[in-house]
Amino acid sequence: xxxxxxxxxxxxxxRAGELTTAHGVVKTPVFMPVGTQATVKAMAPFELKxxxxxxxxxxxxxLFLRPGEExxxxxxxxxxxxxxxxxxxxxxxxFQVFSLAELRTLSDEGVVFRSHLDGSRHVxxxxxxxxxxERLGSDIAMCFDECVKYPTTYEYSMGAVKxxxxxxxxxxxAKTRDDQLLFGIVQGSVFEDQRIACAExxxxxxxxxxxxxxxSVGESxxxxxxxxxxxxxxxxxxxxxxxxGVGHPSNLLEGIARGVDMFDCVLPTRNGRNGTxxxxxxxLNVKNLSLAEDFTPLDPDCTCYAxxxxxxxxIRHLYKAGExxxxxxxxxxxxxxxxxxxxxxxxxILEGTFPEYRERFLRTFEG
Amino acid sequence: xxxxxxxxxxxxxxRAGELTTAHGVVKTPVFMPVGTQATVKAMAPFELKxxxxxxxxxxxxxLFLRPGEExxxxxxxxxxxxxxxxxxxxxxxxFQVFSLAELRTLSDEGVVFRSHLDGSRHVxxxxxxxxxxERLGSDIAMCFDECVKYPTTYEYSMGAVKxxxxxxxxxxxAKTRDDQLLFGIVQGSVFEDQRIACAExxxxxxxxxxxxxxxSVGESxxxxxxxxxxxxxxxxxxxxxxxxGVGHPSNLLEGIARGVDMFDCVLPTRNGRNGTxxxxxxxLNVKNLSLAEDFTPLDPDCTCYAxxxxxxxxIRHLYKAGExxxxxxxxxxxxxxxxxxxxxxxxxILEGTFPEYRERFLRTFEG
Numbered sequence: 024x025x026x027x028x029x030x031x032x033x034x035x036x037x038r039a040g041e042l043t044t045a046h047g048v049v050k051t052p053v054f055m056p057v058g059t060q061a062t063v064k065a066m067a068p069f070e071l072k073x074x075x076x077x078x079x080x081x082x083x084x085x086l087f088l089r090p091g092e093e094x095x096x097x098x099x100x101x102x103x104x105x106x107x108x109x110x111x112x113x114x115x116x117x118f119q120v121f122s123l124a125e126l127r128t129l130s131d132e133g134v135v136f137r138s139h140l141d142g143s144r145h146v147x148x149x150x151x152x153x154x155x156x157e158r159l160g161s162d163i164a165m166c167f168d169e170c171v172k173y174p175t176t177y178e179y180s181m182g183a184v185k186x187x188x189x190x191x192x193x194x195x196x197a198k199t200r201d202d203q204l205l206f207g208i209v210q211g212s213v214f215e216d217q218r219i220a221c222a223e224x225x226x227x228x229x230x231x232x233x234x235x236x237x238x239s240v241g242e243s244x245x246x247x248x249x250x251x252x253x254x255x256x257x258x259x260x261x262x263x264x265x266x267x268g269v270g271h272p273s274n275l276l277e278g279i280a281r282g283v284d285m286f287d288c289v290l291p292t293r294n295g296r297n298g299t300x301x302x303x304x305x306x307l308n309v310k311n312l313s314l315a316e317d318f319t320p321l322d323p324d325c326t327c328y329a330x331x332x333x334x335x336x337x338i339r340h341l342y343k344a345g346e347x348x349x350x351x352x353x354x355x356x357x358x359x360x361x362x363x364x365x366x367x368x369x370x371x372i373l374e375g376t377f378p379e380y381r382e383r384f385l386r387t388f389e390g
Numbered sequence: 391x392x393x394x395x396x397x398x399x400x401x402x403x404x405r406a407g408e409l410t411t412a413h414g415v416v417k418t419p420v421f422m423p424v425g426t427q428a429t430v431k432a433m434a435p436f437e438l439k440x441x442x443x444x445x446x447x448x449x450x451x452x453l454f455l456r457p458g459e460e461x462x463x464x465x466x467x468x469x470x471x472x473x474x475x476x477x478x479x480x481x482x483x484x485f486q487v488f489s490l491a492e493l494r495t496l497s498d499e500g501v502v503f504r505s506h507l508d509g510s511r512h513v514x515x516x517x518x519x520x521x522x523x524e525r526l527g528s529d530i531a532m533c534f535d536e537c538v539k540y541p542t543t544y545e546y547s548m549g550a551v552k553x554x555x556x557x558x559x560x561x562x563x564a565k566t567r568d569d570q571l572l573f574g575i576v577q578g579s580v581f582e583d584q585r586i587a588c589a590e591x592x593x594x595x596x597x598x599x600x601x602x603x604x605x606s607v608g609e610s611x612x613x614x615x616x617x618x619x620x621x622x623x624x625x626x627x628x629x630x631x632x633x634x635g636v637g638h639p640s641n642l643l644e645g646i647a648r649g650v651d652m653f654d655c656v657l658p659t660r661n662g663r664n665g666t667x668x669x670x671x672x673x674l675n676v677k678n679l680s681l682a683e684d685f686t687p688l689d690p691d692c693t694c695y696a697x698x699x700x701x702x703x704x705i706r707h708l709y710k711a712g713e714x715x716x717x718x719x720x721x722x723x724x725x726x727x728x729x730x731x732x733x734x735x736x737x738x739i740l741e742g743t744f745p746e747y748r749e750r751f752l753r754t755f756e757g
Binding site for chain 2: 060061062064065066067068069089090094097098099104105106315316318328332333334336337340341343344346347348350351352
């Protein structure tokens with residue numbers, strides 16, 4: 024298990040790599056669909072394989088509350104439970120504890136919170152987050168971290184960085200499984216010195232990979248890129264870098280250009296269920312009246328199942344009629360779009376044409 | 391285009407046949423999944439093919455209201471619009487006009503009604519029902535008929551039979567497409583003499599197939615079987631017989647035993663979305679607490695995608711979590727169950743073992 028860079032763009036520093044896990048090799052850069060509750064919403068595992076998903080994400084917070092990590096362990100682990108035999112990454116639950124749960128009480132020990140489902144009281148600590156992820160049996164686990172809101176003060180963020188580092192040490196100490204990679208998470212909001220200090224302290228603990236958390240939480244794209252720029256030269260070249268919760272097409276290419284290897288986001292699945300799809304020429308709202316008699320595919324440049332078989336008019340009809348197939352087709356298309364975009368970036372890095380690839384895509388997509 | 395019987399059970403009269411349509415041959419007996427709004431709910435066309443669906447049903451009433459038959463015609467017809475290249479049967483809208491629409495005014499001319507969607511006023515006549523189905527481009531169309539509720543009086547039912555016959559004549563006269571088979575519909579509630587008279591009058595008009603409407607509307611199974619028994623010797627042996635709206639597993643086998651060739655029903659798809667599945671040992675409610683740690687398939691005897699890949703515990707979790715995949719898997723399984731059941735009946739008829747097949751299934755399913 025481990026990571027190696029197989030090519031690097033001499034202009035931007037974008038990397039193509041291979042991340043070996045207990046369930047196989049992930050070719051990076053990679054976009055990971057989110058399977059919050061042990062399913063990527065509206066999709067079946069065979070469809071995810073068909074569209075080229077190499078690795079998916081599971082949410083520790085959600086699976087801990089329902090159906091519970093003990094049940095998943097008894098089922099033979101998350102892979103077996105959900106019928107997915109390729110790699111799985113789990114987050115630590117940190118993000119959801121700070122965004123979804125109710126009545127949080129934070130201390131250096133951990134977080135006491137109430138479930139957003141039924142109000143039941145729970146305690147999450149670094150040790151518990153590791154233990155849950157080990158029982159879920161994911162290939163890549165995350166350290167429990169404190170995610171701060173945006174905007175925040177320099178002082179508050181500094182406290183969160185310190186707690187995140189202390190918790191990272193405890194996560195490492197609690198780890199028992201050899202077949203699971205544990206990533207450290209860099210916090211520090213939009214403060215470059217905090218980001219750099221956090222990254223350097225994590226690197227001393229020598230994690231097999233580094234996540235960048237606390238971005239895409241309300242700050243501007245330019246602020247996000249500034250933080251990625253400052254971390255680019257700090258994080259070790261031989262370890263994978265995972266930008267958490269980022270999935271806007273432009274952000275993916277700009278992230279790759281700044282040395283990021285892994286991404287996840289609910290955007291393609293959530294937008295798909297809401298009837299918004301990505302196309303090579305920007306976003307499209309499937310419910311628009313202007314599509315009522317448009318018998319062309321969602322994206323004429325796309326080769327996904329939805330675009331090969333159905334028209335905008337048909338998918339609009341399905342939406343208006345409240346049919347599940349509408350959500351399925353738009354989700355399928357959006358995932359295909361992002362996965363293909365990142366696959367294309369990898370190919371371009373290998374061929375030495377990444378800067379042109381990025382420019383060509385952004386000109387059409389944003390213009 | 392036409393129908394031929396290839397084998398008949400000497401004990402029961404159950405038939406195996408081949409119905410040739412403009413989009414291919416349908417091997418009978420056959421169960422037809424219902425695609426109300428130009429989609430079989432929760433399923434994609436490639437999945438329907440994978441589980442062996444030979445022909446699906448579209449609802450004229452629903453498609454007329456939304457998106458409208460003109461749009462479907464401009465899309466190239468219903469097959470092209472919904473990405474299904476196998477045969478399609480459309481009903482006439484009669485059943486929905488009498489069960490779903492509001493403020494109906496019935497006359498010999500036709501029915502004035504208000505849409506259940508937006509209250510808009512519409513007129514449906516036999517001529518219009520034929521015209522709509524021709525524009526949809528289905529392979530098999532139905533005459534516009536009057537469906538009476540159960541229970542009803544002998545006199546009311548007699549009036550509906552007369553109107554249904556007059557409308558059948560007008561449908562035949564209105565027909566213009568040579569590539570579409572138009573079936574007559576036998577009405578007459580639970581009154582044997584009316585059923586026989588209706589069938590004989592339709593046979594004089596010489597339809598390429600005969601539907602049996604107005605059953606499975608509240609009467610007992612025994613009453614349904616009595617009507618099928620009385621029609622069995624009346625309807626012509628060389629024409630297909632379609633029992634409308636019937637899909638309970640026992641009803642399918644008892645219908646086949648009474649010479650029925652075609653069935654449709656929303657039961658497998660509706661039950662699937664509600665978390666009720668058929669198994670070889672009867673029905674199962676997927677939400678039951680007793681399944682929480684049951685890591686066996688929905689039906690251990692089943693070979694469908696859901697049963698090959700997922701456990702009851704997982705599907706229960708998906709349901710509790712409100713995930714679309716739960717509805718997909720249960721719908722898939724239920725359709726597979728009914729289609730396989732009817733395929734098995736066909737094989738048994740060809741092999742001369744239909745009575746044993748029926749008995750074996752019913753003993754396990756109902757016992």
